[in-house]
Amino acid sequence: MFNLQLDQVNWNAYLEQVYLWLISTGAEILLIIVGALVAMRLTRALIRRLLASLAGRTHDIEAVKRADTLREVIQYVLNIGIWVLAGIMILGALGIEIGPILAAAGVLGLAVSFGAQNLVQDVISGFFILFEDQIRVGDVVQVAGKSGLVEKVNLRMVILRDLSGNVHYIRNGQIDVVTNMTKEFSYYVFDIGVAYRENVDEVIEIIKAVGADLRQDPEYRDDILDDIEVLGLDRFGDSAVVIKARFKTLPIKQWRVGREYNRRLKAAFDARDIEIPFPHMTVYMGVDKDGSAPPMRVQLANGRDGNADAHTGEAAA
Numbered sequence: 059m060f061n062l063q064l065d066q067v068n069w070n071a072y073l074e075q076v077y078l079w080l081i082s083t084g085a086e087i088l089l090i091i092v093g094a095l096v097a098m099r100l101t102r103a104l105i106r107r108l109l110a111s112l113a114g115r116t117h118d119i120e121a122v123k124r125a126d127t128l129r130e131v132i133q134y135v136l137n138i139g140i141w142v143l144a145g146i147m148i149l150g151a152l153g154i155e156i157g158p159i160l161a162a163a164g165v166l167g168l169a170v171s172f173g174a175q176n177l178v179q180d181v182i183s184g185f186f187i188l189f190e191d192q193i194r195v196g197d198v199v200q201v202a203g204k205s206g207l208v209e210k211v212n213l214r215m216v217i218l219r220d221l222s223g224n225v226h227y228i229r230n231g232q233i234d235v236v237t238n239m240t241k242e243f244s245y246y247v248f249d250i251g252v253a254y255r256e257n258v259d260e261v262i263e264i265i266k267a268v269g270a271d272l273r274q275d276p277e278y279r280d281d282i283l284d285d286i287e288v289l290g291l292d293r294f295g296d297s298a299v300v301i302k303a304r305f306k307t308l309p310i311k312q313w314r315v316g317r318e319y320n321r322r323l324k325a326a327f328d329a330r331d332i333e334i335p336f337p338h339m340t341v342y343m344g345v346d347k348d349g350s351a352p353p354m355r356v357q358l359a360n361g362r363d364g365n366a367d368a369h370t371g372e373a374a375a
Contacts, residue, residue, distance in 0.1 A: 086151045094144040101136050105129050127194040127211050134212050177214070179231035184213035192236045198310055200237040202228045240309035243283060246316035248305075250323070251298030253333035258299065261332060262288050265303055268323050278318060281311040286319075297335045 109129050149156055187193055193201075193216060197208045204226040206218035216233065218226040252261050269286030273279055284306040292302035307315050327334060345351045 083151055087148050090144050090147045090151065094140050097140050098137055101140070102133055105132055105136075127188065130195065130210060131188055131212055176229070176231055180215065180229050181213045183230035183233060184211075184215075187211070187216075187230060187233065187236070188213070193238065196240075196310075197238055198240045200239070201235070202232045204228060205237075239312075242309065244307050244309050244312040246305045246307060246312035246319075248303045248316070248319070249292065250301045250303065251295060251334065252301070252327075253297075253335045254299055256299075256332055258291055258301065260330075261301060262290075264326050264330060264332065265301065265323065268319065268326050269303075269305070272315070272319055272322060278315060281308050281315055283307060297337050 106129060146156055188211065193199055193208055193211055195208050195211060199205065199208055199216075199218070201216060201218075204218055204220070206220035206224075206226060208216060209219050209225070210217040213230070215230060216228045218228065220226065248265075250261070250265065252258075265288055266286060273282045273285065282305060287304050287306070289302040289304070292300045294300075305312065305315055305319065324334070326332075343351055343354055
């Protein structure tokens with residue numbers, strides 16, 4: 059009976075201590091956690107509003123992409139800082155000396171830095187990528203052998219989504235060369251091949267006329283920054299002469315403009331009977347010294363055989 063009363067007294071004392079801890083230290087820890095969550099929400103809203111205000115003043119798509127990228131990175135860094143500060147405050151509330159822990163964390167961090175050199179390299183590379191404004195959310199880039207639309211950029215990696223919907227996660231430390239296809243403005247380059255028999259000056263005039271017509275179209279004129287630039291006769295191909303031209307457009311609009319221009323140019327060539335050649339080759343059977351050609355055996359489609367005397371023959375390839 060005495061032992062039962064003693065156990066009851068000890069249990070009541072324990073519950074009292076737990077209650078006192080909950081209303082003092084426990085409440086303080088809970089307040090710290092709630093404060094950290096509130097701070098995260100407030101900083102997120104403040105950053106979004108501030109960057110949206112800066113981007114809205116310029117009405118520039120480049121400023122909008124820059125703001126979206128900075129918002130992600132700034133929020134990421136602030137979240138880490140908020141939770142580190144909250145962790146230090148919780149340790150202090152528990153009565154744990156922070157000084158020795160910080161000293162040990164410094165030594166541990168030094169050891170980890172040697173073992174996690176790739177992570178350190180990623181963070182340093184990510185910092186310079188963001189600082190130099192090489193990549194923004196919404197750009198179309200080619201990095202580390204992969205290309206696609208930038209969906210996210212942070213200090214550790216770049217996330218791309220390609221035309222097929224595949225998502226590529228690329229560590230910043232693996233990025234040596236950045237090819238940004240949509241920064242400030244873009245070009246769509248045309249290699250237009252026509253038959254050798256065509257008049258090049260006439261073809262160039264048609265190219266310019268189709269370009270001028272496209273630029274007057276209300277659906278496309280806001281995407282095109284300048285008249286089509288015809289660079290001239292670029293090269294003599296195997297079956298065509300190639301004329302090079304290009305359109306200057308808003309970022310990421312070059313493919314939309316280029317596809318529509320190709321459609322209209324094909325229609326214009328058809329209307330003017332301009333030949334767009336396909337690859338073909340000429341088969342030469344050879345001649346004797348007297349100028350005569352040997353007979354050529356021909357297999358017809360219906361299986362009949364026949365002989366044909368000819369100096370040359372042509373076959374589509």
